[in-house]
Amino acid sequence: xxxxxxxxxxxxxxxxxxxxxxxxxxxxxxxxxxxxxxxxxxxxxxxxxxxxxxxxxxxxxxxxxxxxxxxxxxxxxxxxxxxxxxxxxxxxxxxxxxxxxxxxxxxxxxxxxxxxxx
Amino acid sequence: xxxxxxxxxxxxxxxxxxxxxxxxxxxxxxxxxxxxxxxxxxxxxxxxxxxxxxxxxxxxxxxxxxxxxxxxxxxxxxxxxxxxxxxxxxxxxxxxxxxxxxxxxxxxxxxxxxxxxxxxxxxxxxxxxxxxxxxxxxxxxxxxxxxxxxxxxxxxxxxxxxxxxxxxxxxxxxxxxxxxxxxxxxxxxxxxxxxxxxxxxxxxxxxxxxxxxxxxxxxxxxxxxxxxxx
Numbered sequence: 001x002x003x004x005x006x007x008x009x010x011x012x013x014x015x016x017x018x019x020x021x022x023x024x025x026x027x028x029x030x031x032x033x034x035x036x037x038x039x040x041x042x043x044x045x046x047x048x049x050x051x052x053x054x055x056x057x058x059x060x061x062x063x064x065x066x067x068x069x070x071x072x073x074x075x076x077x078x079x080x081x082x083x084x085x086x087x088x089x090x091x092x093x094x095x096x097x098x099x100x101x102x103x104x105x106x107x108x109x110x111x112x113x114x115x116x117x118x
Numbered sequence: 119x120x121x122x123x124x125x126x127x128x129x130x131x132x133x134x135x136x137x138x139x140x141x142x143x144x145x146x147x148x149x150x151x152x153x154x155x156x157x158x159x160x161x162x163x164x165x166x167x168x169x170x171x172x173x174x175x176x177x178x179x180x181x182x183x184x185x186x187x188x189x190x191x192x193x194x195x196x197x198x199x200x201x202x203x204x205x206x207x208x209x210x211x212x213x214x215x216x217x218x219x220x221x222x223x224x225x226x227x228x229x230x231x232x233x234x235x236x237x238x239x240x241x242x243x244x245x246x247x248x249x250x251x252x253x254x255x256x257x258x259x260x261x262x263x264x265x266x267x268x269x270x271x272x273x274x275x276x277x278x279x280x281x282x283x284x285x286x287x288x289x290x291x292x293x294x295x296x297x298x299x300x301x302x303x304x305x306x307x308x309x310x311x312x313x314x315x316x317x318x319x320x321x322x323x324x325x326x327x328x329x330x331x332x333x334x335x336x337x338x339x340x341x342x343x344x345x346x347x348x
Contacts, residue, residue: 004178004306006186008284010193011245012254016277017200018238019259020269021231024211028256030232033142035239035251037149042173042248043156047163052173053185053244057192060236060243063145068229070141 030067037063176247176307178288189244192237199234207231208269245284246307254280257314264321283313 022031041059042052157170172180181189200207210217210224217224235255242251262275287310294304 003181003183003186004288005285007181007189007245008178008288009281010189011241012258012280012284013277014193014196014238015242015251015254016258016262016275016280017197017273018235019255019257019280020262020273020276021200021207021211022235022255023259023263024208025231027232027235028252030142031235031239031255032252033146034232034236035243035248037146038236038240038243039173039248040149040153040156042243043153043160043170046169046173047156047160051185051188052169053188053192053240056173056240056243056248057237059149060240061233063149064229064232064236067141067145068232070144071139072225072229 030064033067034060034063172247173243174247174249175305176243176245176250178245178306179291179303181244185244189241192241196234196237196241199230199237203227203230203234246310250307250311253311253314254283257311257318258283261314261318261321264318264325279314279317283310283317286310286313 019031022028035056038056038060041055041057041062043055044050044059045052045055160169206217206222206227209220210222210227214224217227238255239251242254245251246254258280259272259276261279262272266272266275287306287308290309291303291306294309295302297304
């Protein structure tokens, strides 16, 4: 109970401060997508027996970086759609292949896709 | 949509909504697909269905005391980052054009802001769940911005509203042990999100009433009401 109060208070203060900028920038979609994307991290953490919070934080960070990467790559390339889909597709394939490889400890069937040029 | 998205991304000055678009949607889809995979693997090797529900909808009572230091550390990290970014972030959020004209690296600021949102989102997710963490991030801040337009006051107000909603939600969840069906508490997340929504609607009431009054008085409705964006 005391733990719940502590955590709730800290998180609510952080959410208020960050949420202010989220509302101001109108980036509610990113604020919605990042925690939902981080769900994969939590599920993965449960799977390998790691801390759920670490899984959430790692995937939320990763999600943010990939969004930045895709957006920047897309805006600087003249051939927008190709760079966009190859970039994001290989990132997904790489992540999936790594996850599989870590789990199964043998080459994943998705591995060749990760070798595509970005 | 796609065309406007492209021009949106290509526009050098449009920093505020820069990372809002296909990129976010693509990452969201990909990671949820990954979640499906992990849950499938988890279910076929161990019974993690309970864990799935508690991650999705939060389990504030089940947070281990051992994770509190990490939560405090991440929270302080986020607050320190916001403090360090405060002025450029505020300017590039309010007016990306002016920020760009002043030579601020609006894209880099946007990128750093997104990382900060990621950490904050993870903190919200561990408390009230990944699905409902949006409500905690957006709700109190949107309510605060309906009540005050001063940045610092709105931020403070958002934090106070968030903390109050959380505390009230936890108390209600604690009390709900005696409610039907009995023997179990209702999810704290449900109460927190309901309180946040109620607060948001209540905060819009003054603006709504003043616009009604203005409309009745014959002036143009909804001119600059507090809740105009709603």
